[in-house]
Amino acid sequence: MAHITINQYLQQVYEAIDNRDGAFCAELLSFKHPHVANPRLQLSSPEEKCQQVLEPPYDEMVAAHLRAFQSHKEENWALPLMFAVTLDLRIFANNAEQQLQKKGKGQPGEMMEKAAEQLMSCFRVCASDNRAGIEDSKKWGMMFLSNQLFKIYFKINKLHLCKPLIRAIDSSNLKNDYSPAQKVTYRYYVGRKAMFDSDFKPAEECLSYSFHHCHRSSQKNKRMILIYLLPVKMLLGHMPTPQLLKKYDLMQFSDVTKAVSEGNLLLLHNALTKHETFFIRCGIFLILEKLKIITYRNLFKKVYLLLKTHQLPLDAFLVALNMMQVEDVDVDEVQCILANLIYMGHIKGYISHQHQKLVVSKQNPFPPLSSVS
C-alpha cells in the first residue's frame, strides 16, 4: 500500500466504490490505513487526477484526503495511527485466517502474508525516511512494525524474512532509544530467531534482556519469555531452580531439569513424552530434544568421575546406559554418541577403536557447558 502509484490508488478507490465495498473504501480514506505513509500519494494538486477517475462527490473527497497528506512529508505524527491500524490489520488477518480455515478455504497463511506485505511497505517507508529530522522521523515506526511483522512471520513459519528487519534495525542509530516495551518485544523475537538458528549464546543474551526488562506486572509475557529462555539456558548448562519454575507455572520443565542434571536419560525421555504436546505447541520440543546430548554428557562425566581414570572402557558407558534403562543401545552406538560429544567439544579425548577405550584429556576433559559453543 505504501508503494502504489496515485493512479493505482485511485483505481482502487474507484473499484471499492463501484463494488460497494464500504469497508475497503473507508480504509482507503482513513488515516488509519497504511497508504497514508505513501509518499507517492502526497500530491499538492490531486484534484485533476481525482476528477478523472472518480465521480463527484468522491473525487473531491478523495482529493481532500490526499491533500491532507502534504503535511506528513516531514512529520511523523501519523505514526500512532499507523501503529493502531497495523495492529488491527494483523489481528484482522489472523481472524480472517481462522474464518477461512473453518470454512476449509484458502491457503493457510494467505491472509497473514498479505497483511505482512502491507506492513513491510510501511516499514520500508519508515526506514527510508531520511528527510525529516530525528524528532520527526518516521524511523521511530520501525521497531513497532518489525515487532508486528515478527509475529506474523513466526505464525506462518517464514522466519528467514525476519533477517532484513533485524539488519535494518541493528544498523539504525535509534536502536537503543525506542520504548522499553518495544525493545523487550523486539529482543524476544530476535532471541527466538537465534534459538531457531541454534545460536544459543546470542539467544540467551536477547531473551535474558527481554526477561529482565519486561515489566514485572506482565506475568504472562514474562512466562512466555521464560519458555524460550529456559531451554537455551539449560543447553548452556544453567538449570532453573524449582522456585522459579513454580513462580511462573512452568512445572513441565521440572522433570526435564532434574533429568538433565542427573544424566538420567530415562527420566528425560519420560518427561519429554509426558509434556510433548505442550512443548511442541510452544515450538521448543526440538530444542529440548537437544538436551539429550547434554544428558549423555552429564552421565558420561559421572562415569569418568567414578572410574577415576583417563582410559575409560567403552563397556563402562554401556553399563551406565543400561542402568538408566536405555536398552536398545549397542557398543557401536555408544561410540557414535561419544563421537558426537567429542565432535561438539563436550568431551576432550579420542576413541581407540582397537582397544575399545575412550581416552580423555588429563586436563578438563569435560569442559563446562557454557564454554562450549
Next chain:
Amino acid sequence: HENGVHENPEWEKARQALASISKSQNTTKTTQASRTTAEVDSAAIQQQQQYYQWYQQNQQQYPGYTYPYNYYYPMAPVSNVYCSVNVISQHVLQLFLLASGLAHLHLPKYLPLLWDWEEAPGTASVKFNIPKRPYQVQCSPVSNQAFPPGEQPSGLNLTPSSPATCFLFSPQDWPQAMKEYVQRCFTACETEEDKDRTEKVLKEVLQDRLKDGSAYTIDWTREPLPDDSDSQSDSSISSDLRPQLSRRSQKVARGRGNDRDRGRGGGERGRGRGGKANRGRRKGGSAGLDFHDPNREAKKQSRAARFHKQLRSEPLVLSINALDLPDGTQEGLSWEDCPIVGTCQDTTKSYLRLTCAPDPSTVRPVHVLRKSLQAVKAHWQTHQDYAYACEQMKSIRQDLTVQGVRTDFTVEVYECHARIALEKGDHEEFNQCQTQLKALYKDNPSENIGEFTAYRLLYYIFTKNSGDLTTELVYLTPALRADECVAHALALRAAWALGNFRRFFKLYLEAPRMASYLIDKFVERERKVALRAIVKTFRPDLPVQYVQSTLGFSCLDSCMAFLTGLGVTFTASDPQKIDCKTSTASLAAS
C-alpha cells in the same frame, strides 16, 4: 507482547470510533471490534461537541456569513446532537481534524504522547486546502441593473470564494412574499435531504432573483416550489466531503451542503452556511437516518452518462492461468464453484497450461480419466519415460481440477504421480503432489495417508525445514504415529536430530515402501557430516569396514569410492585403515 504505548485518550476514542465503523459495516465479515456502539456514540458525540463548540466560536469571523439552517427552520439545541455511527463521514472528518490538530505539537519523540489542547485544533497553521469548486451561486461583479436603486455595488472584489459575495442582501431586505415563499418551500420538505436540496435550489433561485431584481417584481405566491429534478447536474451539487460510502445492504446517505468549511482558520473557505448548518441538520432528529432517495437511480444514470462510465452488468470472466501451481488454488477462484463437465473421450492428452476457461470438449470426464491413469501407469512401467509420464499425469490432474473433482480418485492420481516422481528423484514435482495430497486428505483420506505423511516428514528433513517439521508433529494423531511408515520416519528424524548416525543409517537400510528414495536425497549429506565426526574422534586409525557398516554402505567398493572422493587418506601399513589424523585435515578442506 502488545505495545505499551502511552497515548492520549483521544487516539483511543478516534480509534474506537473508526473501529465501530468497521464493525457495523462488516455485516458479512466478522471483525474483532469489541467496543459497544454506546461507547462509541458517546465518544463520538464528545468529539462532535468539541468541534461543534469550537466551530461556533469561529463563526463570527465571517462578515457576510450566510444564514444557518436554523434561520429558516428551527433547530434542536446542540445537546440533541445525534451521531449515527453509520455515518462514517463524521468520524473520518473528526479523525482528520484530530490528527491535523495534533500535528503541530512539538514531539521530541512520538512517545510518550502528551497532548495538550492549548491550541484549539485547527487554529495552528495546518493547511487543509480543499480544492475550491466554483460555487453555483456566482455573484458576478457589477451589472448595474442588478441592484435595486439605492444600492451600489461595493468595491469588494467579488471572487467566488469570498463569502461576502454569496448573499449581498440580508434577509431584512427581502420582500415579504419571498420570505413566505421560502417558508412554504421548507414546510413542504419532509426529510433532511429534502431540506438540503431545497436550500440549495433556493439559494440559487433567490440569488438570481435578487440580482436581477425580479425578486421584487414577481408574484411569489405563484412561484412553483422547487422539486428535485434530474436536471440538477452534479456540478451543482456542492461537494460534500463526507464520504458517501455505500454498503451492500444499505442505501447511500446523500450528504448535502457544503461541509468543506469547518470553520478553520482563514475565511477563504466561505459558504460556511451550508457546512456547519448542514452538519447540525444532519444530526438533528431521527430523520438523519433516512437514506431513501427516490431519484437516486436517475441521478446515478445521469452521472454515469456524464462520465461515460459503464456500470458493470456482466459477471467477470474468470482467468485461470495459474491452475497448476503447487498450491493448486487461485485466489478467490474455485473450480468447485463453477466446474466444467468434460466430454472428451481420448485416453491420452498432452498437457498445456491453461490461460482461460477450457472448452469442455477437450476435457475428459472421470470415467475416461480412470482409463488414462491405467494407461500412464502401464507406460511408465514398461518404458520408464519420465517426461511422457509426467506430462500425462499433469493433464489428468488438470482435467480433474477444472471439473472440480476432489475425490478418492483424485487422491489416487496424485499418489501415483508422487510415486513416479519419487522413483525418478524429481523432488520438486513430488513436493507439489504431496502438498496437494495434504489438502485432499482432509476430506478424502486414503489408506496411504501414513505413507505420505512419512514422506512429508522426510521431505522436511531433506529441506531442513524445522518450522514445518514442528507443525507437522503437532498434527500427528496417535493413530498416525502408530503407522509403520510414520513411526519409521519419526525414528529417523530423532536419530538425525541428535546426530546418531549409527541409528540413522540403520533405519535408512530398513526404510519401508519408497522412503529410501527420499532419504537418498540427503544420504550423501549426512554421511559427510558423520564422517567428519568419526575422523575427528578415532585415533590413530579406523578400519574402513567400520565406516562401511556404520554409514550404511551396501558394499566395500562404494564405501571406498565415497572416502577417496572426499580425500580421506589411509595408513601406509594397511590400506584398509583410515589414517584419521591426516584425514581430518583433508576433510576439513573439502
